[in-house]
Amino acid sequence: MTTPKTLDGAGYNAAVERFRDDEYPMLQGSVYLDHAGTTPYAKSLMDRFAQDMTANLFGNPHSASASSQLSTSRIEDIRLRVLQFFNADPLEFDVVFVANATAGIKLVVEAMRALPGSFDYAYHQSSHTSLVGVREEARSSVCLDDRQVEDWAASVSLFQGNGEDVPTLFAYPAQSNMDGRRFPLAWADKLRRDSTSGKRIYTLLDAAALVSSSPLDLSCADTAPDFIVLSFYKIFGFPDLGALIVRREAEDVFASRRYFGGGTVDMVVSVKEQWHASKNHFVHERLEDGTLPMHSIIALDTALDVHRQLFGSMPNVAAHTLFLSRRLYGGLKFLRHGNGEPVCTIYSPDPNSQTGAHGTGPVVAFNIRNSLGAWVSLTEVEKLASLKQFHVRTGGVCNPGGIASVLGLEPWEMKTNFSSGFRCGTENDIMAGKPTGVIRASLGAMSTTSDVDSFVEFIREFYLDKSLALSQSEPMSQPRDLSRLHVHSISIYPIKSCAGYQVPEGVDWEVRPEGLAWDREWCLVHQGSGQALSQKRYPRMSLVRATLDFRRGELRVRYAGRVPAHLPGEIRVPLSQNPAVFQSSATRRSRSSRVCGEEIVAQTYASAEINDFFSGVLNVPCVLARFPPGGQGKSMRHNKAHLQMHQIAPSPPKLILPGSFPAPPSPPDSDTERTERRILLANESPILAISLASVEALNQEIERTGGKAVSPAVFRANIVLGSSPQSHNTQAPYAEDTWSRLRIGRHEFKMLGSCRRCHIVCINQETAEKSEEPFVTLSKTRRFEGKVFFGTHMCYGGLVGEESSWEAQFPTVRVGEGVVPGW
Ligand SMILES: *Cc1c(COP(=O)(O)O)cnc(C)c1O
Numbered sequence: 001m002t003t004p005k006t007l008d009g010a011g012y013n014a015a016v017e018r019f020r021d022d023e024y025p026m027l028q029g030s031v032y033l034d035h036a037g038t039t040p041y042a043k044s045l046m047d048r049f050a051q052d053m054t055a056n057l058f059g060n061p062h063s064a065s066a067s068s069q070l071s072t073s074r075i076e077d078i079r080l081r082v083l084q085f086f087n088a089d090p091l092e093f094d095v096v097f098v099a100n101a102t103a104g105i106k107l108v109v110e111a112m113r114a115l116p117g118s119f120d121y122a123y124h125q126s127s128h129t130s131l132v133g134v135r136e137e138a139r140s141s142v143c144l145d146d147r148q149v150e151d152w153a154a155s156v157s158l159f160q161g162n163g164e165d166v167p168t169l170f171a172y173p174a175q176s177n178m179d180g181r182r183f184p185l186a187w188a189d190k191l192r193r194d195s196t197s198g199k200r201i202y203t204l205l206d207a208a209a210l211v212s213s214s215p216l217d218l219s220c221a222d223t224a225p226d227f228i229v230l231s232f233y234k235i236f237g238f239p240d241l242g243a244l245i246v247r248r249e250a251e252d253v254f255a256s257r258r259y260f261g262g263g264t265v266d267m268v269v270s271v272k273e274q275w276h277a278s279k280n281h282f283v284h285e286r287l288e289d290g291t292l293p294m295h296s297i298i299a300l301d302t303a304l305d306v307h308r309q310l311f312g313s314m315p316n317v318a319a320h321t322l323f324l325s326r327r328l329y330g331g332l333k334f335l336r337h338g339n340g341e342p343v344c345t346i347y348s349p350d351p352n353s354q355t356g357a358h359g360t361g362p363v364v365a366f367n368i369r370n371s372l373g374a375w376v377s378l379t380e381v382e383k384l385a386s387l388k389q390f391h392v393r394t395g396g397v398c399n400p401g402g403i404a405s406v407l408g409l410e411p412w413e414m415k416t417n418f419s420s421g422f423r424c425g426t427e428n429d430i431m432a433g434k435p436t437g438v439i440r441a442s443l444g445a446m447s448t449t450s451d452v453d454s455f456v457e458f459i460r461e462f463y464l465d466k467s468l469a470l471s472q473s474e475p476m477s478q479p480r481d482l483s484r485l486h487v488h489s490i491s492i493y494p495i496k497s498c499a500g501y502q503v504p505e506g507v508d509w510e511v512r513p514e515g516l517a518w519d520r521e522w523c524l525v526h527q528g529s530g531q532a533l534s535q536k537r538y539p540r541m542s543l544v545r546a547t548l549d550f551r552r553g554e555l556r557v558r559y560a561g562r563v564p565a566h567l568p569g570e571i572r573v574p575l576s577q578n579p580a581v582f583q584s585s586a587t588r589r590s591r592s593s594r595v596c597g598e599e600i601v602a603q604t605y606a607s608a609e610i611n612d613f614f615s616g617v618l619n620v621p622c623v624l625a626r627f628p629p630g631g632q633g634k635s636m637r638h639n640k641a642h643l644q645m646h647q648i649a650p651s652p653p654k655l656i657l658p659g660s661f662p663a664p665p666s667p668p669d670s671d672t673e674r675t676e677r678r679i680l681l682a683n684e685s686p687i688l689a690i691s692l693a694s695v696e697a698l699n700q701e702i703e704r705t706g707g708k709a710v711s712p713a714v715f716r717a718n719i720v721l722g723s724s725p726q727s728h729n730t731q732a733p734y735a736e737d738t739w740s741r742l743r744i745g746r747h748e749f750k751m752l753g754s755c756r757r758c759h760i761v762c763i764n765q766e767t768a769e770k771s772e773e774p775f776v777t778l779s780k781t782r783r784f785e786g787k788v789f790f791g792t793h794m795c796y797g798g799l800v801g802e803e804s805s806w807e808a809q810f811p812t813v814r815v816g817e818g819v820v821p822g823w
Pocket residue numbers: 100101102103128130173175176177206207208209210231242
């Protein structure tokens with residue numbers, strides 16, 4: 001049997017060891033090494049605990065019997081030992097035994113909530129989920145990064161103008177359980193009182209991750225946090241027990257706690273009168289409801305002994321794990337693919353260079369990329385690692401803020417991932433080219449050099465690509481050859497039939513199966529008929545301009561015409577799909593909408609401010625609705641574009657030299673493929689492209705007959721293709737009718753057929769004024785089978801080669817990219 005190598009420091013039960021004395025200098029001669037597959041630590045601990053259990057009879061505390069008295073006195077001794085373990089003076093601190101760190105947090109919250117006026121809550125962004133959840137109980141709450149905490153300590157006041165003065169609870173981890181980053185213990189002292197309002201601030205230190213491999217020194221009660229929570233199983237593996245350590249100066253907080261349980265009261269009167277007297281000598285007496293987990297507490301005594309004997313003091317453990325984490329960090333960092341690209345992207349601070357930082361716990365959080373830059377799925381790594389007996393943890397690791405900040409995930413992205421089916425523990429863990437979690441290797445007292453080395457070797461063996469091939473991605477700085485056919489501009493229309501949003505130069509814009517990201521995700525729906533509004537009927541929609549602000553996570557909408565005085569100049573719609581902003585599903589169900597005659601179910605916004613704005617500027621009663629990707633049934637639409645007769649049988653060229661003239665486009669894709677191609681609220685297809693050469697030709701024709709040239713904007717394309725007019729390489733007008741595919745940068749697009757036109761092309765997109773061109777000229781020059789066509793529908797067709805590169809995980813287009821048509 002191979003023995004597991006634990007790199008999840010929390011999982012001591014699985015920490016079956018083969019450590020050698022020379023790897024653990026301070027242990028020399030102290031351990032009997034049992035190679036039979038049992039950990040010497042677990043074995044000593046269990047043997048010793050069994051001895052204690054069989055030699056003594058422990059009764060339920062609170063009785064006068066000898067067995068009960070034995071339990072009581074042992075528990076009181078152990079309580080003291082716990083304080084000594086953290087260098088805490090029993091006159092200054094008390095220990096409350098709880099099930100785990102989370103239970104300790106909940107005791108503090110229960111008490112704070114019972115204070116007159118409740119409490120305000122501030123928590124650090126690297127907090128564990130168990131700290132984040134506290135916000136639901138607070139009067140108001142805020143999530144802070146390092147700088148904001150320092151500002152708060154220095155001068156800035158939080159929670160001002162919240163009415164009644166209530167105390168604040170500030171919670172943070174001593175060490176992040178996600179990447180091992182440590183935070184200043186001095187914060188507690190700096191934040192006793194809010195610097196401007198003078199309000200009391202209580203500090204809750206989550207020491208659960210820190211104390212598993214490091215000492216925590218509470219010798220100075222004046223500067224210590226008010227409440228400290230931890231789980232003993234993270235230090236000793238056993239017993240399953242936690243503690244809340246209370247700084248006695250702050251114990252008044254618990255006076256307001258309302259509930260009392262068995263063992264916490266000196267007297268209770270309940271018949272005819274209701275009265276009770278709480279025990280009030282020690283906080284633990286008041287907070288330990290019911291029977292204590294006495295055997296677990298007694299086991300803690302043994303755990304403290306055995307741990308000390310095997311591993312020495314906590315500073316020893318800290319030195320050992322620091323040594324190992326440096327080795328692990330270095331080992332992973334220097335793994336390079338054959339082409340020189342790094343294998344691991346590491347999020348933890350470098351334990352080798354601690355300058356300025358508060359240090360790092362023995363944790364290395366990272367992700368793996370292949371040699372072409374694509375992210376490797378976390379679940380795949382975890383599956384293979386467990387086959388190879390490595391115990392690592394992957395995913396969000398219960399640290400939502402930490403994950404979001406290291407992975408650069410915005411709230412709207414996380415919610416988009418959620419609505420596209422992402423859940424904690426899901427297998428689909430790379431979304432829109434970003435990993436949704438991390439791989440975390442954490443080290444403990446029992447980890448060994450060979451564990452670390454074999455883990456690095458495992459990553460090398462399975463994930464290092466020795467080939468020298470470089471990714472073909474064009475360097476960003478490559479000079480653009482604008483005489484070639486290239487992407488002239490990119491536009492999306494966030495709100496269907498309203499003004500376009502031009503993608504700025506230099507920005508890589510995501511291409512999705514259902515079109516360019518954020519294109520036609522919203523629409524305006526008539527309040528009476530449920531019909532989606534269109535420019536055809538309401539030309540002023542062209543003046544409704546929406547801008548995507550990713551930094552603030554908002555869609556900002558302005559109206560370029562005259563805004564009625566009672567309406568705001570701009571409204572903001574969250575990009576997040578927060579269910580709270582939509583009308584309840586019950587109302588929604590009775591109200592389906594129609595887009596291009598097709599019945600759909602979109603989520604309509606409940607906000608009067610938003611709906612009044614659109615109704616006011618357009619002068620039609622309407623509501624904003626959203627039709628996000630990933631819907632099912634009537635929340636999903638399909639491509640309707642197909643090749644037109646004029647494309648399938650083009651007028652035959654006069655002279656055909658082999659290879660000199662484009663062959664007719666290949667027949668349309670199979671029906672099944674077409675039905676599976678999704679779109680959002682676009683009329684027909686995922687992406688609409690036009691060519692400037694064709695616009696040019698059309699304008700020449702319009703001007704020849706005395707008309708006024710039109711802007712390319714009237715065609716409301718997503719991608720405008722162009723080449724410089726001076727170039728001899730200029731595209732023939734209407735060449736796009738004959739293409740069957742198109743390569744933009746390294747991505748392939750399939751042509752789906754010409755775009756049929758209506759009078760909307762006659763609306764000037766800057767002024768909302770209507771004219772007769774270009775429709776009149778179009779119908780003279782571009783009419784086939786009685787219908788008028790201009791521009792071409794297309795959809796994403798995949799990356800050229802290198803399916804396993806990052807570009808394939810996250811296809812994008814950019815202004816200026818070269819375009820190569822194919823027939
Ligand atoms: C493990 C951990 C917790 C939660 O501990 P429980 O024992 O599950 O209650 C909280 N915070 C941090 C930093 C942790 O590492």
